[in-house]
Amino acid sequence: MSSSDDLVIVDYEAGNLRSVELAVAHLGAASVTSGDPERVRRARRVIFPGVGGADAAMAVLRNRGLDEALREVHRAGRPMLGICVGCQVVFDSSEEGPTDCLGLIPGRVTRLLPAPGRKVPHMGWNVVRQRRAHPLVAGIDDGARFYFVHSFSVAPAAAQATVGATWYGREFAAIVAAGNIVATQFHAEKSGHWGLRLLGNFLSWSP
Amino acid sequence: MTQSTSVANAGGGLAKRVIVCLDVRDGKTTKGVRFLDNKVVGDPVAMAQQYYRDGVDELVFYDITASAERRGIMLDVVRRVAEQIFIPFAVGGGIGSVADMRAVLLAGAEKVSVNSQAVRNPRIITEGAAAFGTQCIVLGLDAKKDAAMPSGYRVMIDGMRRATELDAMEWAQRAQELGAGEVVLNAIDTDGVQAGYEMEVTRLLADSLTIPVVASGGAGNPDHLYEVLEQAHADAALVASMVHFGTYTVREIKHALAARGVCVRDP
Numbered sequence: 260m261s262s263s264d265d266l267v268i269v270d271y272e273a274g275n276l277r278s279v280e281l282a283v284a285h286l287g288a289a290s291v292t293s294g295d296p297e298r299v300r301r302a303r304r305v306i307f308p309g310v311g312g313a314d315a316a317m318a319v320l321r322n323r324g325l326d327e328a329l330r331e332v333h334r335a336g337r338p339m340l341g342i343c344v345g346c347q348v349v350f351d352s353s354e355e356g357p358t359d360c361l362g363l364i365p366g367r368v369t370r371l372l373p374a375p376g377r378k379v380p381h382m383g384w385n386v387v388r389q390r391r392a393h394p395l396v397a398g399i400d401d402g403a404r405f406y407f408v409h410s411f412s413v414a415p416a417a418a419q420a421t422v423g424a425t426w427y428g429r430e431f432a433a434i435v436a437a438g439n440i441v442a443t444q445f446h447a448e449k450s451g452h453w454g455l456r457l458l459g460n461f462l463s464w465s466p
Numbered sequence: 467m468t469q470s471t472s473v474a475n476a477g478g479g480l481a482k483r484v485i486v487c488l489d490v491r492d493g494k495t496t497k498g499v500r501f502l503d504n505k506v507v508g509d510p511v512a513m514a515q516q517y518y519r520d521g522v523d524e525l526v527f528y529d530i531t532a533s534a535e536r537r538g539i540m541l542d543v544v545r546r547v548a549e550q551i552f553i554p555f556a557v558g559g560g561i562g563s564v565a566d567m568r569a570v571l572l573a574g575a576e577k578v579s580v581n582s583q584a585v586r587n588p589r590i591i592t593e594g595a596a597a598f599g600t601q602c603i604v605l606g607l608d609a610k611k612d613a614a615m616p617s618g619y620r621v622m623i624d625g626m627r628r629a630t631e632l633d634a635m636e637w638a639q640r641a642q643e644l645g646a647g648e649v650v651l652n653a654i655d656t657d658g659v660q661a662g663y664e665m666e667v668t669r670l671l672a673d674s675l676t677i678p679v680v681a682s683g684g685a686g687n688p689d690h691l692y693e694v695l696e697q698a699h700a701d702a703a704l705v706a707s708m709v710h711f712g713t714y715t716v717r718e719i720k721h722a723l724a725a726r727g728v729c730v731r732d733p
Contacts, residue, residue, distance in 0.1 A: 277571070278574060278576065376699070378676055378677055380677070382647070382678050382701075384481045385480045406553065407480075450552070
């Protein structure tokens with residue numbers, strides 16, 4: 260247990276890790292899927308996916324000591340990618356429940372409200388408008404579509420944290436970045452060639 | 467640059483999805499007419515790759531054998547599909563427990579579809595949603611026109627062979643409350659005959675439910691998709707025969723929809 264892994268996909272029973280593993284493998288990268296906080300702490304690069312609720316996800320992260328492990332990866336400045344619920348838990352808090360989230364990026368998570376002609380969950384392929392340049396979106400068309408499935412969305416406190424934005428009844432941040440953390444509300448691993456491009460960009464990113 | 471900061475005016479928004487459905491028996495794709503007379507149309511993994519390259523938004527695989535000994539064959543198909551295509555896909559057919567759901571999700575599927583088993587045991591919807599999230603649980607609903615029912619459509623199970631006492635609208639609403647994240651509405655009178663989707667029941671469900679509704683059964687040309695997406699307000703349209711038999715490609719369907727003003731991905 261002395262060596263560190265190039266890429267750890269964090270297993271906290273909150274999602275379809277298989278899709279992320281397969282997408283990363285397709286890009287030629289080796290990964291280890293683990294829920295061991297020690298292994299996450301020492302990883303050179305971390306992806307934390309997730310589906311379901313931010314509140315439930317935080318409870319599991321905390322019970323396993325993975326919250327502290329992720330904070331340590333953050334402090335160490337190593338590249339981190341959150342996906343879907345993994346994007347939500349990096350913020351301070353969520354309307355989904357009373358539990359505090361990781362608080363790595365200032366901001367909160369709010370509920371999407373259904374309206375006539377606007378179903379919730381927001382499910383399907385929507386446009387992401389790039390708000391600023393970032394290595395994560397290098398080579399990706401402004402306005403490319405990605406695959407979303409979510410009922411809550413993130414609202415970063417600082418406008419600078421939004422790299423890409425999407426409209427669904429209101430505008431929300433679809434790609435966020437702050438220091439060594441990047442996160443996508445959509446499922447990059449299920450978003451066809453643009454999603455693979457984004458994952459590839461993350462794998463070669465040095466914050 | 468007048469509206470450069472407005473995503474709303476970007477000419478985009480959530481795209482209507484075109485979904486290809488593959489019925490799989492003994493590891494081979496088959497297609498029948500009105501659920502009968504299935505003939506083999508190809509290898510599901512190769513077909514999935516072709517549709518992926520052609521811009522399909524999502525795939526659905528139904529295991530139409532679904533007997534215990536064949537379950538392993540289907541899981542192998544799911545694994546091989548997941549290694550090669552990076553868009554969402556659902557798997558249905560014979561899923562009756564959280565353990566069944568977990569097996570297909572671990573094999574790489576994004577969603578699971580429950581149909582007859584959910585009618586027999588509605589708790590499977592709630593249990594699945596609790597374990598994997600509502601976005602994972604698709605209700606497959608087979609509806610048959612029946613004037614005796616409040617909505618005009620009766621829920622059928624076991625591949626149309628068995629009628630239930632459930633009204634299509636009431637069952638869809640109940641499934642939504644129980645935790646289904648999406649409904650695939652298959653109107654039986656039109657399945658495989660390519661004469662167009664059942665507009666009436668699709669509109670009824672699409673306008674009443676807060677979760678997305680996928681129209682299924684009856685697509686024969688792109689105009690049918692246009693009608694069900696724009697006039698019956700379906701969130702997605704499922705096709706099978708019209709692409710399996712090579713009459714249209716997914717790309718041609720999307721081009722035709724885009725030309726009529728429907729918001730689709732990468733036409």
